[in-house]
Amino acid sequence: MSVNLDAAPGAVRTSAPAPRGKARRGLSRAGALFVSPYVLFLVVVFAVPLVYTVWISFHRFYFTAPGTDIDSPWVGLSNYRDVFTDPVVGQAFLNILIFLVINVPLTVGLSLVLAAALNSKIRGRGFFRAAFYVPYVTASVALVAVWQFLFGSDGFVNHLLGSHAPDPSWLVNSHLAMPMIAVFVTWKQLGFFVMLYLASLQNVGKELYEASAMDGAGKVRQFFSVTVPGVRPATTLVVIYAIITGANLFSEPYLLTGGGGPDHASTSPVLLMYQKGIEQGHPDFAAALGVVLVAFVMVVSIAARKLTERGD
């Protein structure tokens, strides 16, 4: 751009098209070549498995030893019928909803408050940012080990609470297992959303705060009428992330609540896919469940987007 501005206008007009035309032809080969490994990756890791799941979900499918071939007969919607009549499937989807109902408001509330508190020139800003971010970069498996120890029936938290400790304890209580997972995930990922809101707060105009202060709005009033609407795009992202996380839940129910909690109280759809598909050898059931889960994620995402954007 700047080069063209410096040159004489006549010279630009006559000389520009020729090299650009030549360049365009040459470029297209390099571009396609550069991007091809990534495209191959997307096909092998995303497109083929996605299509394969749908295919498996309509067939009777068995795991076989490599080299042996067993027929996979077409069974229509039979796998889907099994999925929809299995009560544990319903429980697993209900569990994601419980997860979302707890995780989304907690994440939005806590990370927005912490980001607002962090959004000024205060001492120790770097320390606080690092402290909030540390759980986010740490492996779930390591954190699950600590939480099991903190919230076990003979753990730190119950010792603090004494006779107020829940019975059965947190992780083995059918009412508390799923909420515990939601709180754990909120805690683990909060730092990420604090940073997201912090970036988003930079885009909220200072003049809005000045104008509302002029109108006599206090700090709390300002928070709700300027800050909260100002960071709405970030809030939409929190909701979408929560849905994806909920749909992906596996290690937390598997490890934190010992394979899905009492009476499947914290079983997630992906955990169920693992149990049905690999432990019990019904990959066709698991595939149909996967397809239902994709549909569920899409419906909930669209509904959430409609809901969060309605205010605009």
Next chain:
Amino acid sequence: MSATTPRPTRRLSAGSAVRYVLLSLGAVAFLFPFYYMVVGSLRGQTVGDLSAAVPSGLTGDNYAAVNSAISLGRSLLNSGIMTIGVLLCTLVFGVLAGYALAQLRFRGKGAVFAALLLVQMIPFQLLTLPLYVLVVRDYGLGDNYLGMILPFAINSTAVFLFRQFFAQMPQSLFEAARIDGASELRILWRIALPMARPAVLTALLLTFIGPWNEFLWPFLVTKDADMQPLAVSLASFLSNLQGTVANPAGALLAGACVLALPAVVLFLLFQRHFTSTDIDSGVKG
């Protein structure tokens, strides 16, 4: 004058006091489990009561115990190979793709970019079952590093970061080199990449935590204990090997410390490169 000046300062200091209280409460909530993890891993007898939070009678026995139960060195090596494989693939192929998407024209560019954005919205765990069937059964890559690396080989978020960074560079910068007859690969290597070092560092940090911390996929593809990365062997210790050592909770926390340490140290070392704007651009898709 003298009547009005004290008031704003007093209100300001009250406001910052509230800030500090909130931030400190947050910091305690975030850091206490880590403190508890480290202290618990060093105590001779680790029980869940309140005394476990006080460091006393410290010993390294738990590290030796978890090492003998799951061979830490071998697990760490497996984690390292898996992570380095992913980082290399993301760096090489991701930079190429990011540069092409930002600065080059080719057929299907819009479709590739759309796919890049879409992929970040797909719950990846959903694909683990068909991927497991393909990778383990059809390609025979169970208990194999290639099989462990494959699903994460090119991190799409990193590709997006590279693309954003290269797109900010003015085209005129590359035009001159093209007129001089430099190949695109040479332009990328000599001009674009040196300028993109901050983006490369951020992308590598972002990419690192994925394979290092991943549990489900390596758990599915590795049955042989000698091939399991630390997250998987620690999880198997958590669910069925704890009875084999004298102080199971301490050994478990020791393993957790070893698993947590590399990611936390890397993050703290490069924290200033890990800015909120990068995260913001990383998730905008």
